[in-house]
Amino acid sequence: MIQVLSSAWALLLGMGLLMVGNGLQGTILGVRGEIEGFSTLEMSFVMSAYFVGFLGGSRLAPEMIRRVGHVRVFAALASFISAVMIMYPMLTDPIAWVLGRVVIGFCFSGVYVTAESWLNNAASNENRGQALSLYMIVQMTGIISAQGLVLLGDPAGYQTFVIASILVSISFAPILLSISPTPAFDSTKPMTLRELLGKSPLACVGMFFLGGVFSAQFGMSAVYGARAGLSLFEISTFVAAFYIGAVVFQYPLGWFSDRMDRRLLITLVSVAGGVGAVVGMIYGVTYPVLLGSAFVIGGLSNPLYSLLIAHANDFLDHEDMAAASGGLVFINGLGAIAGPLITGWLMGDEVFGPQGFFLFLAALLFMTAIYALYRTTQRPTVPVDETGTMSPLYPTASPVAFEVAQEVAIEAAEAEQDAQETA
Template identity: 85%
Template sequence: MIQVLSSAWALLLGMGLLMVGNGLQGTILGVRGQLEGFSTLEMSFVMSAYFVGFLGGSRLAPEMIRRVGHVRVFAALASFISAVMIMYPMLADPIAWVLGRVVIGFCFSGVYVTAESWLNNSANNENRGQALSLYMIVQMLGIIGAQGLFLLGDPAGYETFVIASILVSVSFAPILLSISPTPAFDTTKPMTLRELMKSSPLGCVGMFLLGGVFSAQFGMSAVYGAQAGLSLVEISAFVAAFYVGAIVLQYPLGWFSDRMDRRFLILLAAATGAVGAVSGMLYGFSFEILLASAFVIGGMTNPLYSLLIAHTNDFLEYEDMAAASGGLIFINGLGAITGPVITGWLMGDAVFGPPGFFLIIAVLLVALAAYSVYRMTQRAAVPVDETSTMSTLYPTASPVAFEVAQEVAIEAAEAEFEEGARETA
């Protein structure tokens, strides 16, 4: 771990600041939209637009990097992110915000691709897994820290938007000034969706449903808090609780993942998350229960992302694991685009109001749990000693981090195979 910090501290510091800025702009938009009189449905389109841009960026950013290089792409996208964050309070219009969120999502996706390429280049086979885990923890801590900074400014003014813009601008300094040389860049040609669905139906369906869950909690949690009449401090704590749960419960679920039928663990995690969502829907008048519900939902759904990837790998050949990453990200992105829109419609005053936020999460997680039960009746479980290692990965990861996680899983599986061969020799 010390070796990882010494070689990649600038990258981790920069990405931490970047995630603070990203988490801050998501929360402040949810509150500011309420103050500007935007409807819940309008805000749902604003939040969904981020994932449209993110999905597009994950497809186009690699080609941009090949054409002009890491540094130019990094600097250009940073400029756009900073500019859009200042634009939000100047153009308080739903259409302008939708366009801005598309740009923000595209730029952040490209920045992640670039930064994660550098991270992969700075690591070696011995510490690549540690580097990826540390990077993901930094991302979550950045989003959590953003909720504290949210309280420093008046959401009706400019201060918070300026803070987010400054953080994003400053975040690139340690990366661009300290990291050299730029790494070679290449990505694996993705597996077709038909092949991927045939290999792991649960992995594909689960990633789509989980995309809707994650985008709802990432994009609409602050909107829920504003609509439900929570104070700024309560909104900050509520949003942070999702990501605190993700950090706290990631390791325990990962430990169980390598010791039992992963489909059963997916079932348990999805069902537990659904219970948390139902509790929030029924007892949202209690702030303590709201916090507990957010903690449970975040603690179950974020590790589920890594769990579904590991489950998919269990049915793939080593040489196909990296190729599967592009398809899984695309499927998850489709679910993420639709999640906020459906959530916003359900949260409308004419439908369910604020409880609609928890309702859509509960429905999606129940669907995932039910499909897990179905798949358990269709195919025998992979023996525990033949399953791949679960790598820590969150839905904010780009295709590069996804492929790094796949490489870690492949290396771990090959090491276990060689060790087993030596023991039987």
């Protein structure tokens, strides 16, 4: 771990600041939208637009990097991110915000692709897994820390948006001034969706549902808080609870994942998360219960991302693991685009009101559990001693981090196979 920090501290520091800025702008938009009188449906389009841009950026950024290089892509996207964050309070119009969110989602995706390829280059085969784990912790810590900064300014003014812009601007300094060489960029040709669905139907269906769950948390939790009449402090704490739970539950669930049938674990985790959402929907008027519900939902749904990847790997040959990453990211992105739109419709006053937020999360998690249980009847499980290790990964990561996680899984599987052959 010390070796990882010494070689990649600038990158990790920069990404931490970047995630603070991203987490801050996501929450403050939900609050500011309520102040400006935007409807729930309008805010759902605003929040969904981020994932439209993110999905587009994840597919176009690699080509941009190949053409002009990491540094130029990094600097150009940083400029656009800072500019859009300043634009939000100047152009308080839903259409302007939708366009801004598409741009900012595209830029953040490109930045993640660039930074994560740098991280992969800085790591060695021996510490790549540690580097990825540390990177994921930095990402979640950044988003959690951002919720405290929400309280520093009046959401009806400019201050908070300026803070987010400043954080993003200075986040690039440690990275661009680092003496680390820029890596050669390469990406794996993705597996077709038809092939991927044939290899692991549960991973594909689960990734689609999970995309909706994550985008609802990331994009609509602050909108829910504002619609439910929570104070600014209560909204920031409520949003933070999702990500605190994600950090707390990631490694315990990873431990269970390596010791039991993953389809059964996916079923149990999804059911528990769905129950947490139902509790929030029914008893969410009590604020401590609301926080507990967010902690459980975030803590159980976010590690599902890693669980589904590990499950897919159990049915893939080593040479196909990296190729599968592109398809899984794309499927997750489609679900993420749909998530805020459906949530916003359910949260409309003419439908279920604010509680539609929890209804949507519960429905997706229960559907994931039902399908996972169904898949246990369709083919035999992979024996536990033949499954690979689960690598920690959150839905905030780009396809590059996904491929790094697959490389870690391949290396771990090959090392275990060599150990068995030597014994």
